[in-house]
Amino acid sequence: MSTAYEEYSSKYRTPETPATVKDARRILEERGQYNQSLLSKPPFDVLDKAVNVTNTTVQLPEMPGHDFLLRVYKPKDYSGSSLPIMCYFHGDFWCTGNANSKDFGCRAIIARGTAIIIASFEYRLVPEVTWQECFNDAEYAMKWVAAKACTLGGDPTKGFPVGGATAGAHLAAICAIRARNRHPNIKLTGQCLIVPTTLAWPNDKIPSEWKERLKSHTEMADAPVLNEKLYEAYVQLLKIPDDEKRNGENFPAWASLEGLPPAYLPMDECDPTRDQGFLYANLLRKAGVLTRVDYYEGLPNMFVHYAELSTTLTAGYNLSAAVKWLLQHEDKK
Template identity: 30%
Template sequence: MPLHPDIAQVLAALPAPPPGPLNPEAMRAGEESQVPPVAERLPLHSVEDAMAGEVPVRVYTPVEAAAYGLLIYFHGGAFFLGSLETHDHVARALAKETGLKVVSVGYRLAPEDAFPAGLEDCHAAVRWAAANGETLGWDGTTLAVAGDSSGGTFAAAVAAMAHDEGFGRITHQVLLYPSLDLDFDVDRYASLRENAAGYGLETAGLKPFNAFYLDGGADPADPLVSPIKRADLTGLPPALIVTAECDPLRDEGEQYGRRLTEAGVEATVSRYEGANHGFVANFSWIPAYHRVFEETAAFLKGRS
């Protein structure tokens, strides 16, 4: 199936990237400039900024209720982009469709804060949520981790860290077109060649975009950097892995799902046809892709 026509139209209208090396500060400013004002965002019962220890978080309460399940969300952005603001719309949609209280994590970014700073922040936020369940109104059931792209890396890694520590409270992991193998050898997965160019994220851009993270000491051979390299996946939480047909990272996500299943972990892999990398954050206004939030809700409610 070709790229969805609405996505193709948007990509065709994008200006060429500026020449020269990537500029994190300029790219972040460009992202932030596209964030709509609060008055134009999806309304919820409440949206509040807080601190999970030293980590900034934003707490989304969908409706007034006595108690809630919790979803801890890690935004994407190749470990150096993204923020509570740029992914505010994703967190709002997750809260509305799942009915869970969502805690979005403003983790530290590369290159200013080297590995494992961002991962440690995500891990700390999950621990904080569990320890402060009474304040958050947690009902003691669902405690899910979710992330898109590099946020999916962190979600998978945090789930593994929790398992290894004997912290058994994480009930689900939701990985949206996750980056699970930071070894970008183009022969590792067919999708790296099939979707190499013309779909937004390009295979040739993977190394430079992730260089800020890798150059700061994140070793692609480390399973906390590349979760697919973890040898033993047994005992991890049930997973929903959403992939995009036209994404260079498609095959590593789907392979991770197969490996989880082989390890006895309940894993659902859901490929969205005609979609590209980032479609949840960028194109969920298309009805066929907004369905990802409904699918996430069904997955979480089915395993509470």
């Protein structure tokens, strides 16, 4: 692997690649707790000092019997005046992870200079629920934030991006498509898609011209942290029928993308899913969607877990600047 990952491996314990969903949940829980412990130490303490974080539970109208954890991030100097608001989803491939999983990314957006409120939802995980329920949780959470933003200090008319990382970016992307298709009253103003999964691979119905753009599935089949075998196991765990895999409201690469809000995609290198994000960026641009991409050579999937990397620190600054860019370039039509 190239230099950034070698830097991490030379200084810290090499991240364990999970063999099972149980392993993945344990590893990600441990990593999330470890990252929380870093918040008391420089240079990470700024992510704590500059950001107020509160945890609460909410019930969504479509799921009145379930308490969803909602983590809300606000600037420490928040004055009570309304701010733009982002609906955010953690990653880790639909079956693992929680609000801690991508906590540093949410903190960095605010701590590095963007005045925004972030509402991070913990959606339900497969296999405890079906793929439909997992995907729908994200849509319902987006609807809840649109309706209840003022209770959090947010104002969607000042900016309402949706965001997430890996599978959370996938959920954010389908939220943008479902908002356009199903909820004309919801006006999303941006998409922050950190290393998004945009289709279910492998799939023998994938067009040949796409396959030429998806070589990372072979080139990075043995990547650290997430390898191709593990990624395919996560997709299989969804148990999603083939025809639903090609439904753009489930996997966004298959959707008509015209009229979607501007998109930002920060991409890594050492990752079998890498080229799905680059393919999606190309499809967005072809559809006339304003799209911006950053690329971090040498970083593995879920690189935001590895806060000690200098490139991850840079990515935090870039992430905040890009969210600010989304707020400035929202679709006015």
